[in-house]
Amino acid sequence: MPSKSKKLSRRDFIKLSAAGIVGVFLGATIAPLVKRLQQPLADVMIAKGNSYNNDLTGTIRRGISYYSDVLEKVKGGRVVLKPNLIDYDPARPLNTHPAMIAAAISALRQLGAQEVIVAEGSGHNRDMEMILEQTGVDQVLRDEKVRFVDLNSDAISLVPLVSNYTKLSQFFFPNTILGADLVISMPKLKTHHWAGATLSLKNMFGTIPGVKYGWPKNYLHWYGISQSIADISTTLDPGFAIVDGIVGMEGDGPLNGTAINSEVLVMGNNLTAVDSTAARIMSIYPENLLYLSLMLPYGGTVNEALINQVGEQITDVQSDFEVLPHMAQIKEKPPLWKRAIISGW
């Protein structure tokens, strides 16, 4: 009786190979999804605020102090505040309010920052002096003796991208941002007619140097606004966000929208979680904002169940932000498959 051969038959080999290929394929497909489901727990602080005359310094100081990793970077560090100073329109709340910037400067100094710099690279108007003076931010800078850096024309360095959704591999970034111990994104709570909402991650678009990429920063638009937002944010990794939602903007943001008294501040050290919370406050489903989903493999948290709301609850501060008709879908409940992947069942 012939003994059974232990050699693999040609048929078995093909079966095993096919199984291996299927396994690798499934692994490659499912692994990122699994990784996405492994969103880290994040704490996001929500504070009510109905006036820019309130004790904003105290609120921001308490917000920063809550996060030990942030506090550690502040103490003795060089902190760059990146507000949203897009242009000037006396009729519209386009920009982060100067009182918020002043309060953040005071809070950071009280918490031991060695140097605080305010930096922005406007996406439309190159005349930063005009914007600073007309918005009142210039007076804050003078009163607080804080240096301002125009990120559009700062010294720049070429940096490899951490994520590479744009397929551009590398961007030039301003050295002021690259040399900071901590970058704090300070956006206005606004809708955006292309990206849906412009919050702490979209605000980082202002770090792209206009002297290289132009005004508007149209070069990156060709490679996708959401993809660019994600590439900038994963690469620069801003450590904290303070969203100015005392007065927000709804409708045709970021420039032509309408003021809305949303009366809220949102803070946190996981910017994806901060923006997801801010979006929920605006009655926008964060699962519908592509750039937030793109942040998931890089430590971002969108899933509401994984975000611990510190202070107020979303329902207590929620407003119904109007969006333009072509963006109406961002306020519609996402399909089941999307919620399953991003926010669990």
Add this chain to the structure above:
Amino acid sequence: MTDAIKLAQDFLINSHLSGTGWGYAAINPQAYPEPTCYSLLTLDGTSFSPNETLTWLEGLVQENGQLFLPGDDMPNWATSLLVITLTRLDQLPEVRTSSINWLLEWKSRTADDAGVIELDPTLVGWPWISDTFSWVQPTGFGALALKLSGLKTHERVKEAESLLLDRMCLQGGWNYGNPAVLGSELPPAVLDTAIALFGLQDLPEASDAIEKGLAVLEELTPERPSALALAVSILCFHVFDRPTGKFVDLLLKRQEPDGSWRQMIWWTSLAALALQAVDGGKNAFKV
């Protein structure tokens, strides 16, 4: 006024970065073509020797005339400023010729349909960076550079003029290049308006647009008087032989004791160029 110009020139000379040119701010250690071009124009006729700086600029220009930013490998919008500067200074004729040829060759992206942005997307101007759309400032400077180079009737200039007229805001003047988006009218801005007007010089059929643009500068600049806005408005009024008195006064009031306008090189050099234009009639942006 002469003292103010001299103070500004001294500030620029003291802020020059050895071996290169100037950054946008005096504190900035990295030289860029734009503030360097403005500063060279400002210091023309002074004791400042431009040779070292011209050598640095020449090193940024590729064989085909493209100007790169330091450390970059893509053509930059400031190529037109380089042509304007070399033409005014009568320097580096070979570099100038190759850069003019590059400007003639370099085209912005176009599209068949602009979608929700209300403009003619088929018109060709100049982009900020290759492979993108055309915008007002690079197109205004591109048209001016070619006009100063004796190419006033070249088809690229004519199309650039058409583009600038197409991108004019509904109320007159220009912003970065979108008169309206999603049905909302967008307002003009001073710098974009001034540069568009530089590019539209010597075009009789643009007289209505030019008048509206000058009216925008008349209204906006005193309302929001920055050094940059005042400087480019004065240069623009001078180009079109309009009075500049109140704007000059406002600009002089903003000069700091060190001669600068807030230690910003490009504002200081443009402010000095504006004062030079009013003082002696030499205007780098006048065809």
